[in-house]
Amino acid sequence: MTMLNYQIIREKKSCIFLGRSSLLNYLCSQITDKMDAQIPSHDSLRSLWQRYSTALTTSLSIVVLGIFLFASCSSGLSREQRRVRKAAVKCYEMLQDEKYDKFVGQIAYADSMSEDYRSQMIDLVHEYAASLKEKHGKITQIHATNDVIQDNQAHVFLQLGFTDSTVEEIGVPMVKVGRKWRMQ
Numbered sequence: 001m002t003m004l005n006y007q008i009i010r011e012k013k014s015c016i017f018l019g020r021s022s023l024l025n026y027l028c029s030q031i032t033d034k035m036d037a038q039i040p041s042h043d044s045l046r047s048l049w050q051r052y053s054t055a056l057t058t059s060l061s062i063v064v065l066g067i068f069l070f071a072s073c074s075s076g077l078s079r080e081q082r083r084v085r086k087a088a089v090k091c092y093e094m095l096q097d098e099k100y101d102k103f104v105g106q107i108a109y110a111d112s113m114s115e116d117y118r119s120q121m122i123d124l125v126h127e128y129a130a131s132l133k134e135k136h137g138k139i140t141q142i143h144a145t146n147d148v149i150q151d152n153q154a155h156v157f158l159q160l161g162f163t164d165s166t167v168e169e170i171g172v173p174m175v176k177v178g179r180k181w182r183m184q
Contacts, residue, residue, distance in 0.1 A: 085144035087181035088156035088172045096139040100125045108175045108182040137163030145169065152176040153184070 077085070087106075094103040104110060104121045113121065132139070141161030148155045154174040161167050173184040 080149060081147055084147055084149060084154045084174055084176075084181045085156055088147075088158060088174060088183075089142050089144050091172065091183055092139070092142045092158060092160065095125065095129055096142065098129065100129065106183050108177050108184055110182075132160075132162070136166045136168070141167075154181065 091103060091106045094100075094106065100122045103125050104113075104118060107113075107121070110118070139160050140163055141159070143159045143161075144156055145159050146157040152175060154176075156172045156174055157169055158172055159167055159169050174181045175184045176182075
């Protein structure tokens with residue numbers, strides 16, 4: 001027998017062995033079945049693609065969401081801007097809580113004030129707070145809206161909300177003393 005008599009013809013998942021042996025026909029059919037098991041069908045490829053594309057879409061969505069959350073959470077303010085704004089808000093919270101001596105203590109040169117001058121400053125701050133209270137009521141909100149920093153000096157803009165629903169914007173000059181921001 002020549003080799004031409006023993007060709008394997010594979011057509012539509014069947015195998016025909018051109019020759020006389022049924023054993024060879026059987027082996028041919030087994031080989032064809034194993035080949036079909038290793039080659040995925042069109043439907044299984046589509047299913048596999050759908051699973052991977054869904055997983056890929058979900059992963060990309062999570063990454064994009066994370067980027068947007070990171071961008072929205074970071075206010076775009078530098079560390080120094082956050083610190084100077086926080087210091088200015090803290091000063092006016094002391095005014096809001098009627099802690100006039102602590103408010104005066106946040107002035108840059110408060111440590112070098114004489115007792116007499118310090119008590120005069122506390123009285124002036126008390127009068128200022130009383131005039132605001134008489135005009136608009138108590139301070140209900142304090143919010144830093146903007147700032148300008150140049151070297152060790154800054155100007156912080158605060159919005160003060162009052163009980164009569166009035167909102168006033170004030171500027172607070174600040175100076176950096178050591179590592180802390182204080183009112184100028």
